[in-house]
Amino acid sequence: MNKSKILLLNGSGFIGLHLRAHLVAHMGEDQVVATYNETSFPGGVKFDALSMDLQQAVPDLEVFSHAVILFASTHPDDCARNPEASQALNVTVVKAIIDQLDESNVCPVFASTEMIFDGQKGDYVESDPMNPVLLYGKQKAEVEEYLRGHVPGALILRIANVYGSDPAGGGIIAGWYKIVADGAETVKCASDYIASPVHVEDVVEAVRRLMESGCHGTYHIAGPQPLSRLEIFETLLDEIRKVRPVEVNVVSCSINDFPTVEGRPLNISMKADKLIAETGLTPRDLRLACRHLVDAAREIRFLNLAVEDSKLRAELLDAVDGVLRHGQLILGPEVEAFEKAVAEASGKRYAVGVSSGSSALYLALKSLGIGPGDEVITTPLSWVVTYHAIAACGATPVPVDIREDFNLDPGLIEAAITPATKAIVPVHFTGRMCEMDRICKIAEDNNLLVVEDAAQAYGASYKNRSVGSFSTVASFSMNPMKVLGAYGEAGCITTDDEDIAEKISVLLYAGVVRSEISEYIEINHKLDTVQAAMLLVAMKYLPARISRRAEIANRYNEAFRDFAVCPQSSEEWTHAYYIYSMQVDRRDELKKHLEDRGINCKIYHYPMMPDQPAYAYLPKTDLPVANNVVSRMLSLPASEKLTDDEVNYIIETVRDFNV
Ligand SMILES: Cc1ncc(COP(=O)(O)O)c(C=O)c1O
Numbered sequence: 001m002n003k004s005k006i007l008l009l010n011g012s013g014f015i016g017l018h019l020r021a022h023l024v025a026h027m028g029e030d031q032v033v034a035t036y037n038e039t040s041f042p043g044g045v046k047f048d049a050l051s052m053d054l055q056q057a058v059p060d061l062e063v064f065s066h067a068v069i070l071f072a073s074t075h076p077d078d079c080a081r082n083p084e085a086s087q088a089l090n091v092t093v094v095k096a097i098i099d100q101l102d103e104s105n106v107c108p109v110f111a112s113t114e115m116i117f118d119g120q121k122g123d124y125v126e127s128d129p130m131n132p133v134l135l136y137g138k139q140k141a142e143v144e145e146y147l148r149g150h151v152p153g154a155l156i157l158r159i160a161n162v163y164g165s166d167p168a169g170g171g172i173i174a175g176w177y178k179i180v181a182d183g184a185e186t187v188k189c190a191s192d193y194i195a196s197p198v199h200v201e202d203v204v205e206a207v208r209r210l211m212e213s214g215c216h217g218t219y220h221i222a223g224p225q226p227l228s229r230l231e232i233f234e235t236l237l238d239e240i241r242k243v244r245p246v247e248v249n250v251v252s253c254s255i256n257d258f259p260t261v262e263g264r265p266l267n268i269s270m271k272a273d274k275l276i277a278e279t280g281l282t283p284r285d286l287r288l289a290c291r292h293l294v295d296a297a298r299e300i301r302f303l304n305l306a307v308e309d310s311k312l313r314a315e316l317l318d319a320v321d322g323v324l325r326h327g328q329l330i331l332g333p334e335v336e337a338f339e340k341a342v343a344e345a346s347g348k349r350y351a352v353g354v355s356s357g358s359s360a361l362y363l364a365l366k367s368l369g370i371g372p373g374d375e376v377i378t379t380p381l382s383w384v385v386t387y388h389a390i391a392a393c394g395a396t397p398v399p400v401d402i403r404e405d406f407n408l409d410p411g412l413i414e415a416a417i418t419p420a421t422k423a424i425v426p427v428h429f430t431g432r433m434c435e436m437d438r439i440c441k442i443a444e445d446n447n448l449l450v451v452e453d454a455a456q457a458y459g460a461s462y463k464n465r466s467v468g469s470f471s472t473v474a475s476f477s478m479n480p481m482k483v484l485g486a487y488g489e490a491g492c493i494t495t496d497d498e499d500i501a502e503k504i505s506v507l508l509y510a511g512v513v514r515s516e517i518s519e520y521i522e523i524n525h526k527l528d529t530v531q532a533a534m535l536l537v538a539m540k541y542l543p544a545r546i547s548r549r550a551e552i553a554n555r556y557n558e559a560f561r562d563f564a565v566c567p568q569s570s571e572e573w574t575h576a577y578y579i580y581s582m583q584v585d586r587r588d589e590l591k592k593h594l595e596d597r598g599i600n601c602k603i604y605h606y607p608m609m610p611d612q613p614a615y616a617y618l619p620k621t622d623l624p625v626a627n628n629v630v631s632r633m634l635s636l637p638a639s640e641k642l643t644d645d646e647v648n649y650i651i652e653t654v655r656d657f658n659v
Pocket of ligand 1: 455477489
């Protein structure tokens with residue numbers, strides 16, 4: 001008979017869960033059978049050791065080579081409080097199971113503990129005599145003796161204090177991490193209670209290797225060094241503090257200051273030299289595990305919109321206060337001041353504040369008379385509003401393929417022009433401008449209008465000309481995600497043409513030309529005074545924001561350029577770094593890798609506009625470059641709020657994936 005299967009007697013505890021997953025990964029699902037008592041799991045076999053017979057739960061016992069006995073009442077105080085019940089579960093039942101396993105020729109693998117030692121000496125080796133002081137240790141020692149007497153081929157594993165590096169999982173460091181994360185002011189730790197904590201992944205690796213190599217006898221599964229509770233906590237705290245400041249008062253005490261039923265043995269550290277020599281396993285260092293746990297618990301948001309800078313918050317509140325005091329909540333003086341500031345910054349004669357970037361693009365197109373029957377050439381890759389604004393005017397969006405830099409390919413525009421074409425809407429995607437001189441030349445040659453959808457590119461420039469300066473009208477979004485963002489919805493339109501500026505001012509006010517008289521069918525698109533007031537504050541911080549974003553983008557470019565297509569910026573082509581998007585192979589796998597490590601990333605914008613259900617009525621166009629680009633692009637957190645440590649972490653995590 002092929003006896004290769006492993007039976008786990010309780011696969012739902014901390015070690016059991018990890019061991020089951022580890023064995024399944026190495027041996028395949030059909031080679032591992034695990035039981036549970038209370039917490040069921042798919043494929044698990046119900047087995048309550050106190051009330052059921054093992055042979056009933058697992059009738060084909062003889063197909064197993066090993067059975068790992070993990071169930072027990074493991075808390076020393078519970079054992080001491082309930083001596084009869086714990087004796088039944090930890091000893092009587094286990095002995096009966098060992099007999100059954102032996103009869104079926106299954107090797108018992110018994111999970112024992114360092115509590116079988118008296119704690120007087122520390123650094124215990126397998127040949128040291130057992131001398132338990134706690135009832136729990138005595139129970140485990142009794143089973144060890146029984147096994148040694150009755151089943152010489154059995155494996156006895158004295159497993160030290162186990163921890164993991166999953167912040168949401170079990171074990172001591174995850175528990176302490178939670179206490180710190182929850183903001184504990186004081187943590188009491190024993191400096192005289194010394195163990196050799198071991199990572200749960202090392203435990204399961206050790207168990208598998210020992211079983212695989214047919215080992216028998218007693219083994220210590222322990223971490224590489226003896227550590228007090230206080231040292232463990234300080235190591236964890238140290239790693240947390242590398243990532244963020246933590247204020248916690250650490251109080252050193254004795255383990256016996258805690259209210260325990262039985263006094264604890266003090267130094268129960270064990271040496272795992274025998275395990276290391278026979279299996280080649282090197283248990284990992286606690287510090288590394290703490291670092292992994294801290295990393296796994298991190299969350300780097302794609303964009304954190306909370307205003308954490310107290311100086312900025314005070315200025316914003318001041319600006320809002322000013323508006324509340326004068327009470328002109330609509331079309332107040334701050335709207336005019338904001339418009340003046342944008343016009344000056346973009347070198348245009350007029351800027352008109354509106355309620356959003358969507359309204360901005362829609363009104364820009366409307367002001368030029370674009371409407372039913374007109375075709376408007378644009379990119380397929382933008383926030384869906386680019387298409388919606390065109391369609392809301394009654395016109396038809398016509399997509400033209402893009403280049404690797406995400407922007408409209410000027411070389412393909414002419415082929416898309418028809419007698420119905422009225423305008424081109426280039427979108428400066430992610431904050432990098434389109435090749436505007438070529439696009440404008442094509443428009444001029446073909447008598448077309450150009451409206452820059454500059455929603456993502458405030459602050460960018462091309463050939464020393466600022467964004468918005470190439471077209472008759474340009475639209476901007478100042479929604480909170482933008483580099484120049486309001487604290488709610490906002491947008492703006494720029495132009496040099498007085499008539500167009502005037503028309504937009506009428507359109508945004510429900511087409512009203514003078515008191516109560518409306519000449520155009522239009523709704524309300526006005527910018528709030530409060531948003532304008534806060535935008536005036538935000539404008540002061542814009543140069544610093546863009547330069548910090550450029551610094552981060554340059555670091556990413558430097559780190560990723562060997563395996564990714566990175567966003568390009570140059571003196572001629574100044575990026576506004578609204579979004580840092582790169583193109584990589586195995587994009588979805590990388591995204592998962594980053595997200596599993598707490599780094600939020602995004603795919604901008606998928607599905608593309610022509611594939612949105614709203615545009616199912618339009619004919620399909622072949623867009624090979626755009627389709628390829630969206631299947632490979634990934635946007636990373638890159639806002640000015642990231643700390644250097646977070647940037648380093650993102651770089652290392654991306655690199656880890658590509659090694
Ligand atoms: C290219 C583009 N156009 C238009 C808009 C619409 O702007 P808003 O969200 O302010 O309405 C956005 C918004 O992100 C955009 O990215």
